Amino acid sequence: MQKIAKFHKVSEKQFIRDWTAVSGTNAAIAQRLYQEIKLPRRATVGSAGYDFFSPEGFTLAPHETIAVPTGIRAEIADGWVLQLYPRSGLGFKFRLQMNNTVGIIDSDYFYADNEGHIFIKLTNDTNEGKTVSIKQGDGFAQGIFLPFGITEDDDADGERRGGFGSTTK
Numbered sequence: 001m002q003k004i005a006k007f008h009k010v011s012e013k014q015f016i017r018d019w020t021a022v023s024g025t026n027a028a029i030a031q032r033l034y035q036e037i038k039l040p041r042r043a044t045v046g047s048a049g050y051d052f053f054s055p056e057g058f059t060l061a062p063h064e065t066i067a068v069p070t071g072i073r074a075e076i077a078d079g080w081v082l083q084l085y086p087r088s089g090l091g092f093k094f095r096l097q098m099n100n101t102v103g104i105i106d107s108d109y110f111y112a113d114n115e116g117h118i119f120i121k122l123t124n125d126t127n128e129g130k131t132v133s134i135k136q137g138d139g140f141a142q143g144i145f146l147p148f149g150i151t152e153d154d155d156a157d158g159e160r161r162g163g164f165g166s167t168t169k
Contacts, residue, residue, distance in 0.1 A: 004145060005077065007074055009072065016030040019033065022067050022119075034071060052072065054137065054138050062131065063125065064124055068140070081105065082144070083144050085102060085141065087142050096125070097125045099123055
């Protein structure tokens with residue numbers, strides 16, 4: 001196996017800013033949650049996906065959506081991308097889906113103005129009226145590192161500054 005990436009926590013300041021903006025809770029709660037953030041990890045030697053763990057518990061009724069600031073950033077080698085998906089069991093049992101279908105974390109996102117803070121936005125898209133409950137520290141998403149190629153005439157020379165959608169502005 002090729003080792004091509006490393007997970008880090010964003011700074012406490014960045015996490016508190018993002019968590020309070022998204023959740024509406026106060027800085028003291030965000031500070032406590034930050035201390036308990038677990039870095040993503042594989043569960044078994046044969047696992048392709050790195051489990052992302054929820055900083056706080058949440059419940060999604062049918063058709064509800066949540067944005068989760070994970071507190072995680074990924075330092076990724078050039079030529080690789082991190083793709084994010086819901087954990088397979090949650091998708092299968094509850095039809096839990098990511099709002100952008102697949103999250104794409106580029107290698108230069110690590111250097112974005114928001115420290116490359118990975119957010120995961122999920123919707124409970126159940127057709128069966130099921131409610132999804134995730135406890136604090138439970139795995140709720142998974143990330144897989146994949147290599148990618150570029151065209152022979154590629155001439156990209158831009159530099160990332162911002163986060164979501166910033167590279168097309």
